Structures are given as structure tokens and as C-alpha cells.
Amino acid sequence: MGGVWVVGEVDAAGALTKLSGEAATAARALGEAGSLDVRGVIVAAEPDGAAASLATFLPVVLTVRSPEALEQTAAAVIAARVAALVGAATEPPSYVVVGATPDGRDLAGALSALLEVGVLVGATGLAWGNAAEGVPAGPRVEMQPFGGRIVTTSAFTGDRGIILLRSNMVVAEPLAAPGRVEAGAAVEGLDVAPVRVVERIVAQSTGPSIDGARVIVSGGRGVGGPEGFAGLGELAGLLGGAVGATRAAVDAGWVDYAIQIGQTGKTVKPAVYLAFGVSGAIQHKVGMQTAETIVAVNRDPDAPIGEFADLFVVADLAAVVPALAAALRARAG
Ligand SMILES: Cc1cc2nc3c(=O)[nH]c(=O)nc-3n(C[C@H](O)[C@H](O)[C@H](O)COP(=O)(O)OP(=O)(O)OC[C@H]3O[C@@H](n4cnc5c(N)ncnc54)[C@H](O)[C@@H]3O)c2cc1C
Numbered sequence: 001m002g003g004v005w006v007v008g009e010v011d012a013a014g015a016l017t018k019l020s021g022e023a024a025t026a027a028r029a030l031g032e033a034g035s036l037d038v039r040g041v042i043v044a045a046e047p048d049g050a051a052a053s054l055a056t057f058l059p060v061v062l063t064v065r066s067p068e069a070l071e072q073t074a075a076a077v078i079a080a081r082v083a084a085l086v087g088a089a090t091e092p093p094s095y096v097v098v099g100a101t102p103d104g105r106d107l108a109g110a111l112s113a114l115l116e117v118g119v120l121v122g123a124t125g126l127a128w129g130n131a132a133e134g135v136p137a138g139p140r141v142e143m144q145p146f147g148g149r150i151v152t153t154s155a156f157t158g159d160r161g162i163i164l165l166r167s168n169m170v171v172a173e174p175l176a177a178p179g180r181v182e183a184g185a186a187v188e189g190l191d192v193a194p195v196r197v198v199e200r201i202v203a204q205s206t207g208p209s210i211d212g213a214r215v216i217v218s219g220g221r222g223v224g225g226p227e228g229f230a231g232l233g234e235l236a237g238l239l240g241g242a243v244g245a246t247r248a249a250v251d252a253g254w255v256d257y258a259i260q261i262g263q264t265g266k267t268v269k270p271a272v273y274l275a276f277g278v279s280g281a282i283q284h285k286v287g288m289q290t291a292e293t294i295v296a297v298n299r300d301p302d303a304p305i306g307e308f309a310d311l312f313v314v315a316d317l318a319a320v321v322p323a324l325a326a327a328l329r330a331r332a333g
Helices: 018-034 048-054 074-088 102-115 226-239 247-251 282-288 317-332
Strands: 004-007 038-044 060-065 095-099 119-129 138-143 152-154 161-165 180-183 215-219 242-245 272-276 293-298 311-314
Touching: 004 018, 004 074, 018 038, 018 048, 018 095, 018 119, 018 138, 018 161, 038 048, 038 074, 048 060, 048 180, 060 074, 074 102, 095 102, 102 119, 102 161, 138 161, 215 226, 226 242, 226 272, 226 317, 242 247, 272 317, 293 317
Parallel strands: 004 038, 004 095, 038 060, 060 180, 095 161, 119 161, 215 242, 215 272, 272 293, 293 311
Antiparallel strands: 119 138, 138 152
């Protein structure tokens, strides 16, 4: 059996994404359980910085310098480069782990077609299973389909496959000593799907990112509009946290999709999740249920979020948000 490869994702600034460290940590655990070699791959115009970061999690990282990644869609270029590396490898990987970001999903789809292997999407947990379970020894992938209504465990029917790991499912743990970075074999005549990037727009961030925030102040339809979110932004600032939102608030155009939490948004794992005017629909819950403490403010005593919040305050958020902000300001002196 071949090993496990992790394809790291590089952000707009050329840095390795946080989820890539999580994917590498999950892949390392699979490798240890299944006695498999684990390597990272970074394909980018300037891969060295991100590769050095990925090597803090993995013993070996291959780099592919790929200037065309700047002008063609990242997933198409990376998929073609990774498929070429797999084709040239003396020991091609059995499994490829990719972070489930929008680009990661694109990459997994393209790679699946090029390598002719299946993808298990939206993994919320990974373990190693043995053949006694009726399928070949290999990864057992936990997923939460139907908006988290059920939890399933799946395996590949053969001994190859791609796993898309959701964010915040694993705590990224660096190695005691960083691994080494090697240049991957260059492949000429790359066959990349003819889609060109004609413009890049960097989303204007209005505050800290929800990705690694310890405190998230989240708002739903009950917040009433963008001005209500300004109040949540002030509260988040006082708490050193980030603002999140439900899909209803995003669809209404009040806030940016980048802060949507849930099935079709991000998965977060803060220490404290403050939810204002959020009903607690299953598709939202699936993205925030792993928060350590959930505090919900809702004027409806029967709102579903009351069933899983640690503290459920039945009140009008229009009164609670300014009062809480005033109390925090007074405490700060
Ligand atoms: C395929 C699919 C994917 C989806 N993906 C997501 C996803 O990723 N994320 C997501 O969030 N949703 C997602 N949804 C939508 C989801 O089903 C819900 O519709 C959405 O989460 C509801 O958002 P909400 O809680 O803001 O709004 P609502 O359900 O309308 O709830 C608003 C809440 O605010 C309360 N409220 C109103 N006014 C006040 C006030 N003044 N003070 C206090 N409380 C007040 C109300 O009592 C109510 O409980 C998805 C749906 C589908 C079908």
C-alpha cells in the first residue's frame, strides 16, 4: 500500500492555511495507525514559505514551483501538478487528504477525475480501520450528512481515495522537529483545463477572522439588519472576538459570506459562542456545536437553540447587546 499525501493550501499572501496544518496532523495520525509514509505537497508560484510551514507538521514536503497558478484557477493547476507527481512517484500515495475549503473542494473533484479515485467529502473525523470490518484496511471517515442529522462512517471500497477534511475537527500539532522540504519532480507539458483567472478581488475584512477566534459573537435574522451587526461588532471588539452570522443574515446581504457559520459556511470551535437572534437550525448548529460554551439570546422561549445552548437568555437582543457592551466598557475602566 502507498502512503498518505496532504496537499497544503496557500492563501493569497502566500502563507499556509491553518486548515492545512490540521489536515497534516490528521494524516499523520492515519499514517501512524496504518504504518504508512506521510508526505506533504505544496504547489504554488512561490511554494517555499508554505512548504516550510507544512514541514513543521510532516516529515517530508514536496514543492512544485508553478507560476501558472497565478493566472489560472488554483485547483485546476494544483490538480494537474499533483496528478503528475503521483504518476511519476515510485510509491504513489494510496490516500490524499485535502482541506474542505472552496478551493480544496474544487481540487478534490479535479484530482478525483485525474486519478480515477473516489472522494469522501466533509470529513468530521478520521480513524484507521482494519479488514475485519468487511472492507479493506484503510481510513474510516466520519461524516455528518443531511445537515448533521446523521453521523456516518465510510470507507473506500478499494485501497485508494481522497478525503476532504472540514476545518476545526483536529487540533494542529507540530512535530518535535520540522521535516525536510524537497523539490518535486518537474513535469513538462502540463495539461490544465483552459480556465483563466481574469480578476482577483480580495474581500475587505471588517474584523478578526472567525477561523481561530476564541470568542465569536454571532448574529441571525433576529439582529434585523447591518446596523444590528455593527452593535455585534462593537461587542466582539470588547471581548477580543470575531463576528459570525447565520445564512439568513448572509442571504439578506447584511454581512459577508466569509463569516457564515454552518453546513454551507464555516465550522468553528471557539471557547465561547454568543448567538443573538439565531434560531438554531440544524444547518447552523452543525457549524458551531463544538463550541465549548454556547450562550444564546432569543426572545422566543421555544427557539431550538435553547435545547443545546449552555446558557439560554430569553430576552430582546436590542436590550441585551447595548447593556452587555456598556457593562464590558465599564469593567475595562
Ligand atoms: C442546504 C441548506 C444549507 C444551509 N446552510 C446553512 C448554513 O451554513 N448556516 C446557517 O446558518 N443556515 C444554513 N441554512 C439555513 C437554515 O436552515 C436556517 O434557515 C438559518 O440558519 C436560519 O437563520 P436564523 O437563525 O438567523 O433565522 P431564523 O430561523 O429566522 O431565526 C431568527 C431568530 O431570531 C429570533 N429573534 C427575532 N428577533 C429577535 C430579537 N429582537 N431579540 C432576540 N431574538 C430575536 C427569533 O425568535 C428566531 O429564533 C441552510 C439551509 C439549507 C436548506
